Amino acid sequence: STWKHIKVLVMFAVVVAASFMFGSTNDEEEKPHLVTVSSDKRAMIPIPLDHPHAYLETAITGPFVPKIRLAGKNYSEYHTITATVIGRKNGSFVTNGDTMEMVVDHDYMETIKTTLEVSSTGSVSELYLAFDSVSSPGTPLSVKYEGLPPSAKYQELYAGLILLFVYILIIFELVHRTIAAMIGSLLALGTLSLLNKRPSLEQTVMWIDFETIGLLFGMMTLVGVFSNTGVFDWLALKSYKLAKGKIWPLMTLLCLFSGIVSAFLDNVTTILLLTPVSIRLCQVLNLDPTRVLMAEVVFSNIGGTATAVGDPPNVIIVSNKSIKDSGISFATFTLHMFIGIIFCMIAAYGLLRVMYRKLDLANVDPPEIAELKREVQVWRRTANRVPIVSAEQKVVRALLMQKMLDVEQKLRDQQASRRNVTSQWKDNLAELEQKYRITDRPLLIKSSIVLVVVIVFFFLHSIPDLHMGLGWIAILGGVWLLVLADVHDLENTLEKIEWATLLFFAALFVLMEALGELGLIELLGTQTADLIKSVPENHRLSVALISILWLSAIASSFIDNIPFTTAMIPIVVTLGNDPEVNLPLPPLVWALAMGACLGGNGTLIGASANVVCAGIAEQHGYPITFNMFFKIGFPMMLVTNAVAMVYLLICHSAIGWNSP
Secondary structure (H helix, E strand, O other): OHHHHHHHHHHHHHHHHHHHHHOOOOOOOOOOEEEEEEOOEOEEEEEOOOOOOOEEEEEEEEOEOOHHHHOOOOOOOOOEEEEEEEEEEOOEEEEEEEEEEEEEOOOOOEEEEEEEEEOOOOOOOEEEEEEEEOOOOOEEEEEEEEEEOHHHHHHHHHHHHHHHHHHHHHHOOOOOHHHHHHHHHHHHHHHHHHOOOOOOHHHHHHOOOHHHHHHHHHHHHHHHHHHHHOHHHHHHHHHHHHHOOOHHHHHHHHHHHHHHHHHHOOHHHHHHHHHHHHHHHHHHHOEOHHHHHHHHHHHHHHHHOOOOOOOHHHHHHHHOHHHHHOOOOHHHHHHHHHHHHHHHHHHHHHHHHHHOOOOOOEOOOOHHHHHHHHHHHHHHHHHHHOOOOOHHHHHHHHHHHHHHHHHHHHHHHHHHHOOOOOOHHHHOHHHHHHHOOOOOHHHHHHHHHHHHHHHHHHHHOOOOOOOOOHHHHHHHHHHHHHHHOOOOOHHHHHHOOOHHHHHHHHHHHHHHHHHHHOOHHHHHHHHHHHHHHOOOHHHHHHHHHHHHHHHHHHHHHHOOHHHHHHHHHHHHHHHHHOOOOOOOHHHHHHHHHHHHHHHHHOOOOOOHHHHHHHHHHHHOOOOOOHHHHHHHHHHHHHHHHHHHHHHHHHHHHHOOOOOO
16 A cells, blocks of 8 residues: 555656646747748848757758658759858857758758757857858748757657656556556657757647547447447357367467458457457357467467558558659568568467467366456446446446445355356357357348448558548448447447547557657667668678668567658668668568568557557456566567568578569
8 A cells, every 4th residue: 555655656746747847838839930042142040049059950841852862863963052050259150050951953842850959159149040052043941940958969868768667667567558658648748848849739639640549449439339239259159169169279260360361451450350259259168368369469460561451550661652663562562571471470370389388278267257257347347437426326336336246246156166066158058059149130230231341441442542541431430330220329339449548549659759759769760770881782781681670670569660660761761772872672671561560569569459459358357468468479579570580581682582
């Protein structure tokens, strides 16, 4: 009890401190400065000296060539614009900071963001951001800047410490993972505020990937209505009869099904549909659902790596214009990835058999005891969700608590009277068939029609004429089913939606984007690029494949792979297009995709499917902790990435299969 009070006080102190940090600066966005630069007209933007600026974070919009298109191109015929920090000293202008050069091409319109270091401002009376050009035509620019304090030099360190703190909260289960993500987001936003980089509310909301949130919400709604038909219980019974009580054949089928379906349907949707069936199946077979679910989600992440639609990082990669222009299409992406993933699946299954060989997958309790324990947790959670506002609500909550106490008493009676009684659960198949059957056939037909239509549209969403992403398709499918099923008890359906999971993703997206603003993700990418460039050319491709694969895998285990992949794509494209580096782009893309997707198995929050599976399992009374998943997922991540590394080295370094 004392430790709990101390923990609460510490967490509250951290939140309050972060809140004061966040409120220390305003979120008013700097209005852009509009200037025109020509050979005979230097543009100068005054920088106030009321606060000491050690750095200037600039965003310059104009007809500039994007960085990823500069590599390997000869732009000597184009003119450049130079941005320089200057100061007035003793009546004349002197350079007082960094200089940056930008290539102008009026076929482009690009915003270049960079940070310029400012020399000591104590010796100058005025400070300016100056723009010079050697070309006679005027070039219009839109310029925004923010002055940063000297502590901005260590912003990547602050980001790393915040991420470490969040993982300590999750690993040791000091708070719920959703609250841990919220605390981390607030700390990151507070740190940005102290560095004079506080984002506005609108910008913070834009950091949330609503495509993923919409996909989860829509599919959770579909599954919530679908579950009222009894189809999950019926499918569990059919699987039980098919397996004839044998555990490993059933486990093999579930893992294989999860991996194959995730290759063609995104892995989040696969887990949303498969998890309820698996839980009911485990209850029928008296198995521990957590072990089965962790195996399924691991194979779902592996299978989703095989195609361009199986995992969000792959969608981001194949949608990039520069990667498309290099000749990488859906077909070529799938061909190169699918072959390697087959070997990864084989290795993962072998490791699964080894890791589970000494584990008793059966529940430690007999089926009826395990079911009563789960029922107690469900009644307790339901009672705690009832608000105590009116007298009627107090009565309802009291009745639910009484029901929970009755079930607990029944549980105690069962435990006391049981003496090696043979379970009727598995022995009496007729009783199971009576208990697990379709309860609402009309609703099953309606739900099946809508679900099939939604899945078909998932396959067709990349068609140019279909202007809907996965999120919109899932949301519209949920609305269709709510109307078609004539749902009146909407509260019952909404209770089946994993709101804690949705809130976790929203907080996680904000946290990762804030860490990106602090430069953590970019630092990882640039350090990797510098390492690759420093290697002799005859070994450069091998080192590049190994570095990108393992950096992506390790980072995606601890950092959400969506913002990481987004930050890594320009670095990979630049490496692939730079003639001085002399690396083919396609193998680097395969390494990035394999590392980002397979790395999601490393931790519980490494991939969206992991979090969704854990949320559904927790709702059914089977919590999957960070440590439980880590013991299974992290070795899987290491082995599958090792296999992927060997595959990439053989195909691309040894054989030279480097064309798209």
